[in-house]
Amino acid sequence: MPEPVLLSIATAVVTKAVAGLYQLVRTKLAGDPAAIAVLEAAETAGAGSPEVAELGSALDVVTSEVVNGVSS
Template sequence: MPEPVLVSVAAAVAGKAVVGLYHLIKAKFADDPDATAVLEAAEGAAQDSPEVRELAETLEAKQAADPEFGEQVRAEWERAAVGQHAETGGVTNQISGHVGGIVVQARDIEGGITF
């Protein structure tokens, strides 16, 4: 069973919602007729369809065989997710590494914050 993130990626690619990600995956699959057929079968399919599930499984196999491709897929997915959220007026915060203190994630604070 593919990771949930790969199912989300597959659904976005099937709907061509993230163009850069679609092109990255299409290019990777170009030398593999079976993978290309899976991608084409998933185009326009619903997120919970067997075609999207098969695309997610194919993505999982491709990233297992080529970890660099897996990193590229995840980086493109992250960029798309952050960009789409910010474009709709949402707040996008990213914290990485070790956090040893207090972290506040907020939007539109008026006045001070006291801890």
């Protein structure tokens, strides 16, 4: 399960409350078609939905890669 803060970020991204954050996430996920599909599915889903939870998990993977120095 992703960290609660990542679920909050995923919700903000989905609601496009912070357009710059949304674009940053989209850019970071650009090399991963599956992650982009998750992002796009979450765009129309409500907060707390399985789609947003899946986006939170995708963000968890990205942040783990950054912390561990893995470049995508």
